[in-house]
Amino acid sequence: MIRATTLILIFSLAAGMHCSMASAMRDATTGSYEEGATESYPEQSKRSRMDKEEEDAPAGAADESPQERMVIYKAGLHNTVNEIEPALQKARAIAEKFGGYVEKQKVDKDDTTAYLVLRVPVKSFQDVLADLSTIGKVVKRDISADDITREFADLSQRLENRKRLLARLYDILKKTTDTKQKIRILNEIARLNKEVESMQARKDYMQKKAAFSTIEVSFRAEARTSVNQGSAIPWIRSLRPDRRTLSLAPDFKFEMPSGFLDYSEDYGDDGDYIYASPDGVQIRAATIENNPEADAVYYERALLYERGRYPEKVLSSEASANRVSLTTPQQVGYNKAFYTIVLFVDGQDLHVIEVFYPTEEVFKKQRSAVERVIKTIEPKSILDILEGIL
Numbered sequence: 001m002i003r004a005t006t007l008i009l010i011f012s013l014a015a016g017m018h019c020s021m022a023s024a025m026r027d028a029t030t031g032s033y034e035e036g037a038t039e040s041y042p043e044q045s046k047r048s049r050m051d052k053e054e055e056d057a058p059a060g061a062a063d064e065s066p067q068e069r070m071v072i073y074k075a076g077l078h079n080t081v082n083e084i085e086p087a088l089q090k091a092r093a094i095a096e097k098f099g100g101y102v103e104k105q106k107v108d109k110d111d112t113t114a115y116l117v118l119r120v121p122v123k124s125f126q127d128v129l130a131d132l133s134t135i136g137k138v139v140k141r142d143i144s145a146d147d148i149t150r151e152f153a154d155l156s157q158r159l160e161n162r163k164r165l166l167a168r169l170y171d172i173l174k175k176t177t178d179t180k181q182k183i184r185i186l187n188e189i190a191r192l193n194k195e196v197e198s199m200q201a202r203k204d205y206m207q208k209k210a211a212f213s214t215i216e217v218s219f220r221a222e223a224r225t226s227v228n229q230g231s232a233i234p235w236i237r238s239l240r241p242d243r244r245t246l247s248l249a250p251d252f253k254f255e256m257p258s259g260f261l262d263y264s265e266d267y268g269d270d271g272d273y274i275y276a277s278p279d280g281v282q283i284r285a286a287t288i289e290n291n292p293e294a295d296a297v298y299y300e301r302a303l304l305y306e307r308g309r310y311p312e313k314v315l316s317s318e319a320s321a322n323r324v325s326l327t328t329p330q331q332v333g334y335n336k337a338f339y340t341i342v343l344f345v346d347g348q349d350l351h352v353i354e355v356f357y358p359t360e361e362v363f364k365k366q367r368s369a370v371e372r373v374i375k376t377i378e379p380k381s382i383l384d385i386l387e388g389i390l
Contacts, residue, residue, distance in 0.1 A: 070206070072146040073125045073213040080222050081136030084114045085240070086309050087219045089331050091116055094131045098124035100212070114219045119212040132217055152206050159199040166192050235288065236299075236306050241330045241339035241356050244272045244284050251287035252344075252351055254377045257369045280358035281366050290350040296324040299343050299350075322346070325374075338363040342374055351377075 081087040084107065092102055100120030107114040120128045133141070166189060173185050238245045249267065256262055260275040260283070267274050273282040292298075300319035303326045307314055312329040315338070319325075327340045337358050344351035355370055357363035 069147065069149045070152050070210040071122070072148055072206075072209045073122060074144045074146075074215075075125070075129055075213070076140070076142040076216045076218075077129070077132055077138060078140040078218050078220070079132075079136040079138050081219050082222065084112065084219055084221050087135050088114055088116065089310055089312070090135050091118065091132060091217055091219075092331060094128055095120055097131075098128050100124070100128065103214075112221045116217045116219075118215045118217065120215060122211060122213050125213040125215075128215060132215065136219065148206055148210065152203070152210075155199060155203055155206070159196065159203060162192055162196050162199070166196065233292075233302050236302055239306075239341065239354070241337060241354075242282075242332050246284070246286035246288060246352060246354075248286045248288055250274070250285035250351065251349065252285075252377065254285075254353075255373050257283075257366070257373045259369075277362075277366060279362050279366070281362060281370065282354075282356040283370065284354040284356075286352045288350050288352060290345060290348050293348065294345070296320055296322055296343060296345050299345070300324040300326065303341060303343075332358070336360050338367075340370075344377065353377075 079087070088105070088107070095101060095118045098120050100118055102116060103119050104117035105115070118128070118132075129143075169185055169189050169192070173182060173189070176182050176185065235246065256275050257277070260277045260281070262274075263271050263276060264274045273284050275283040296319045300317060303324065304314060304317060307326065307328050310328070310330070312331065315327045315329060317324075317326045322345045324343045325340065326342075327338060330337045330339045335358060337356065338360065339357070340353075340355040342353040342355075344353075353374055355374075357366065
């Protein structure tokens with residue numbers, strides 16, 4: 001039995017063709033389509049209403065089987081933290097732990113506020129929310145749930161109806177030889193295809209939202225009114241891998257690695273690095289007061305303690321009487337960067353060298369060349385002693 005939707009289309013196509021269309025129908029390769037349309041014409045209005053009702057009927061009208069609920073969960077967390085970067089790293093680690101990911105991230109230039117949009121599997125929504133609540137202190141929490149089960153089922157039913165209608169139109173097109181009639185059918189196919197694409201996009205969007213919940217997290221660093229908690233050495237705590245935090249210039253010189261560019265002339269003012277490579281490696285240096293006056297082993301312990309606050313494990317660490325070197329992975333944005341800190345104890349002075357590698361690939365490529373140059377540096381006090389002997 002020809003469904004009513006097909007009949008509606010057939011009669012709309014036939015309405016403007018008059019007697020010439022009837023002749024063209026008789027000349028078609030098969031006459032079943034045209035003859036069926038003509039014979040059914042007296043029932044057009046009645047069947048059109050019936051077909052419209054059937055096509056737009058919500059899913060479940062004919063099938064009473066239970067459907068799986070689809071709920072879009074969304075939450076917002078506003079936390080205060082001591083520092084932004086460690087909080088961001090913990091949030092990213094929590095999302096990855098439960099099979100989620102960071103959809104969006106924004107950090108202000110002063111590192112006092114940050115905003116994250118996390119997408120996590122709906123089954124882990126509550127667990128992720130609980131873990132995120134342990135970062136700093138939660139000052140505000142919003143949770144919402146939107147049940148889209150019926151909307152999704154209705155959309156799916158309408159989409160399938162239109163796909164079936166398209167299939168019938170393609171069958172009719174194969175049996176039609178009249179050019180004008182083909183054009184009208186093709187126009188109708190084009191219109192239905194647009195509807196199908198729009199419905200499919202909406203359906204995919206709803207499935208994605210229901211499968212992965214959205215958690216928006218904002219962090220705000222609390223104003224510090226006392227000495228920093230954690231490391232007893234404030235300047236160590238303030239070190240950042242991707243920007244300069246020590247404003248003093250270095251009281252020593254060292255060779256520039258091969259292939260790097262020299263930015264030392266601008267470093268004394270507001271430059272961010274002394275040497276930099278085209279692929280993003282940055283080398284910074286400074287000479288500061290050795291306060292408290294200590295050896296390299298002491299500073300190694302301080303560095304390890306401070307870096308222990310971050311999720312990534314220290315990659316390497318070594319210390320001698322006057323030198324300490326530490327390298328650790330560091331998540332910066334969406335990239336896994338690497339950060340090396342080298343300290344030279346020089347009596348009452350402490351020489352600091354920082355190296356930032358923007359990606360793991362660059363780290364593997366440039367590490368040996370950079371470390372080879374750094375190893376040639378000797379504290380100034382030793383050089384003075386050698387000069388006195390010579």
